[in-house]
Amino acid sequence: MAERELEVMTEIHRIVTEELEWKGAVEPSQDLVRDLQLDSLGLTVLAVGLENRFRIRLSEEDAQGVRTVGDLAKLVAQRVAAPVEPRPEEALP
Amino acid sequence: MLSASGQDRSPFIRAVGRALPPHYASQEQLIAAFRELWATRHFNLERLEDLHRAVQVGGRHLALPLEAYPSLLTFQQRNDAWIRSATELGEAVVRQALDAAELTPGEVDHVFFVTVTGIATPSIDxxxxxxxRFREDFKRTPLFGLGCVAGAAxxxxxxxxxxxxxxxxALVIAVELCSLTLQREDLSIPxxxxxxxxxxxxxxxxLRGAAAPGARGPRVVASRSVFYPDTERVMGWDVxxxxxxxxxSAKVPGLVKDHIRGNxxxxxxxxxxxxxxIRHWVAHTGGPKVLEAFEEALELAPSTLERSWASLREVGNLSSASVLFVLGETLESVRAQPGDWGVMMAMGPGFGAEMVLLRW
Known part of the structure; x- marks a missing residue:
């Protein structure tokens, strides 16, 4: 696993244990909904936490291909490496 | 429900007053006011705006003007403002309800005062x-902590x-000033x-007892409380x-789907x-997902909860007062006819539900 993905894994672990009160282990193979028991609110808290930490935006379309913790770590790492174009208003000084 | 002597002792609901504070802000005005605050911690503000729009509320009435909230920093400041506004709004709504019931304060025997948004001793009642100027022998039952279920309960x-x-x-007074509980510095998603x-x-x-002179209106035939064990963290306050x-938590719609039909x-x-x-379903306006869960679990036709949806859009979730707003509108509707059955239902922290069977 690439260094960036490990960094994302650490942050996912922090969010689910500290903010979502998850007591068990957090592994890349775990299903976010089935294994970590994240509901819609939990998934939103996780997405917002990652967006804030890595200064990225995750969309509904992104969520389509994400099922496991590892899928999410990979997506975030890719987004950090190749950020989407800034919105016009953010390009202004 | 009959007494031992065979008389129907089901009380009557004579009138339901509703009052909203004077300061209105549309959802877009509120989003604009929050945006700067959100930006101090959050990166993707569009996601947060979408969360605000997803609740399908058009705007809210507020106890104070929007610009007054940032200066409320301590519990004391918030709660002092709550006591002032709750007393003002409480008086307005009681006067309105008693006028509609053609009664005077001196005819009130018992006041049930429900809230979850502020504390006061002596209580607001x-x-x-x-x-x-209620009579000196009027009875007081202030109820704090039932949350959204307290209107029905x-x-x-x-x-x-x-x-x-x-x-x-008896009066059931529900005063909820949710805006004065808002922790501006809490930028968590919930x-x-x-x-x-x-x-x-x-x-x-x-409400008037079965033997009160001139009592009329729909009758409260029965009620049932339901407590769901081990659900303390579903909703509530951390003080x-x-x-x-x-x-x-997002578990509320799931609890509705799992339990309300059987209940x-x-x-x-x-x-x-x-x-x-049942001709009239008077449902607490918990939020879009809660209302959808009621509709799905109870297999209700699309327009059945129309009043709850409209109330949610117009004023948001008013906690315990919400279901009474919907009840009041149902009472004043020409669609309610003698002999009609109705069910009022709400859920709240515990987690629990209350169902009330009504007959017009």
Missing amino acids: ARLANRM GVARAADYLRGFPEHT NIIASGLFGDGAACAV VDTGFKVVL VDGFLAQHGLKRGD
Whole structure:
């Protein structure tokens, strides 16, 4: 696993244990909904936490291909490496 | 419900007053006001705006002008503002309800005051007594902590009382100023969702015992409370130095889907009724997902909860007052006819539900 993905894994672990009160282990193979028991609110808290930490935006379309913790770590790492174009208003000084 | 002597002791709901504070802000105005604050911690503000819009609330009435909130920093400041506004709004809604019921404050025997958004000792009902001159022997039952279920539970408990005192008149006053509980510095997602959903308002139901002179209106035939064990963290407050920090999980719609059908069917069966016999469903406006869960679990036709949806859009979730707003509108509707059955239902922290069977 690439260094960036490990960094994302650490942050996912922090969010689910500290903010979502998850007591068990957090592994890349775990299903976010089935294994970590994240509901819609939990998934939103996780997405917002990652967006804030890595200064990225995750969309509904992104969520389509994400099922496991590892899928999410990979997506975030890719987004950090190749950020989407800034919105016009953010390009202004 | 008949007494030992065969008389129907079911109390009457004579009127329901509704009052909203004067300061209105549209959802877009509120989003604009929150945006700068959100930006101090959050990166993707569009996601937060979408969360605010997803609750399908058009705007909220607020106890104070929007610009007054940032200066409320401590629990004391928030709660002092709550006591002032709750007393003002409480008086307005009680006067309106008593006028509609053609009664005077001196004819009130028992006041059930419900809230979850502020604390006061003496409680607000005592302050209203001084302003409105209830009799010196009026009884007071302030109820704190039932949250959104307290409107329905308050009516149920008042009806229980009136079965024992059938000549009496009881008020159920619900005053909820959710805006004054908002922890601006809590930028958690549950708090941001709550800040998009909950509004301020007050309602007052006037109930009269079966033997009270001139009593009329729909009758409270029966009620049923349901407690769901081990669900303490589904909704509630964590009390922190700055006030009430919201606990809100996404499990509420799931609880509705899992339980409400069995709860309602069992309750109705006790009275020889089925869901198809119910003409008026008076549902707490918990939020879009909660109302959808009610519709799905109870297999209700799309327009059945129309009043709840409209109330949610117009004023947001008013906690315990919400279901009384919907009840008041149902009472004043020309569609309610003698002989109609109705069910009022709400859920709240515990987690629990209250169902109230009504007959016009």
